[in-house]
Amino acid sequence: MTAEIDPRRQRDLEKLIAKLGLSLDLPPGIAIDWTQLHLALVDASSAEQNNQQLEFLGDAALRLAAAAFLLEAHPTMSVGEMAAVRSQLVSDRTLTGLADRYGLERYLQISSSAAGDRPGRPRRLADAMEAVLGALYLSVDDLSLIRPWLDPFFDHQTREIQQDPARQNYKAALQELTQAHYKSLPQYQVQELNQTHGDPERFAAEVWFQEQSWGKGNGPSIKQAEQAAARLAFGKLQAALEDGG
Incomplete structure (x- = not known):
């Protein structure tokens, strides 16, 4: 131009x-x-x-x-x-x-x-x-x-x-991985275990992808619980891809 x-x-x-x-x-x-x-x-x-x-x-x-x-x-x-x-x-x-x-x-x-x-x-x-x-x-x-x-x-x-x-945004990293290899996104299920502010295990999150649970995590907030679960899920899914899964 x-x-x-x-x-x-x-x-x-x-x-x-x-x-x-x-x-x-x-x-x-x-x-x-x-x-x-x-x-x-x-x-x-x-x-x-x-x-x-x-x-x-x-x-x-x-x-x-x-x-x-x-x-x-x-x-x-x-x-x-x-x-x-x-x-x-x-x-x-x-x-x-x-x-x-x-x-x-x-x-x-x-x-x-x-x-x-x-x-x-x-x-x-x-x-x-x-x-x-x-x-x-x-x-x-x-x-x-x-x-x-x-x-x-x-x-x-x-x-x-x-x-x-x-x-370190493992939720974004996991989303990028699943979108790149499978053209779909993970889903999160979150449960509030108690109402105590500051409790590191107040919320529990679980990552589901293709009808399979890939990771669970806890945190004082929904976001942190999802990040903890996403970190585990990312590691497992990355390993599965490297193994040809």
């Missing part, structure tokens, strides 16, 4: 690239596609030509970058833990934090009605961040414009997740 970009918009995009720590003086054969980068920062609310397709590509680029980082930086980490950590690294919450870190909102073109929609802000920023990743990937057809600035962020986030294991 080729299109004329307003000089002021071009300068703003160059400022964003500088914030990411990328040089405008790139090696021969490597160039940022400024038209795609501009489009990445056009919200669907403001124009018919917008960032939705780039967001789709950026989601895949983000997952690939996170997987490559974890394999290189944490080669002894189990596949189950990698999947759980990656689910956090690519979450909307993480993407919104990343967008805020680089002040992405000031570059995003949105309609006046969307600008007033504060509850929708995190989702808009997460989508725009993915679209930026998509534009950078499309510029060079690889991750060379993404990993130099994204890896340090991944490193910081991974250390935080490892220090607080409760942030």
Whole structure:
């Protein structure tokens, strides 16, 4: 795609690239596609030509970058833990934090009605961040414009997740696994065993998938009980897949 970009918009995009720590003086054969980068920062609310397709590509680029980082930086980490950590690294919450870190909102073109929609802000920023990743990937057809600035962020986030294991989202990892291999999702059955706040076994959860129980877990909240059950289920299902089940 080729299109004329307003000089002021071009300068703003160059400022964003500088914030990411990328040089405008790139090696021969490597160039940022400024038209795609501009489009990445056009919200669907403001124009018919917008960032939705780039967001789709950026989601895949983000997952690939996170997987490559974890394999290189944490080669002894189990596949189950990698999947759980990656689910956090690519979450909307993480993407919104990343967008805020680089002040992405000031570059995003949105309609006046969307600008007033504060509850929708995190989702808009997460989508725009993915679209930026998509534009950078499309510029060079690889991750060379993404990993130099994204890896340090991944490193910081991974250390935080490892220090607080409760942030490892095994529910998301299990869902990703079953969706990828079976095109279906697990179901959870939860029972409240008592009403004592803070009791680590207040709730009991059980994961069912394809009419089979894969894991049980307890926790002081429904979410934590489901996470405990999902962690067991993920390990069992991963082992079954590796055994050809």
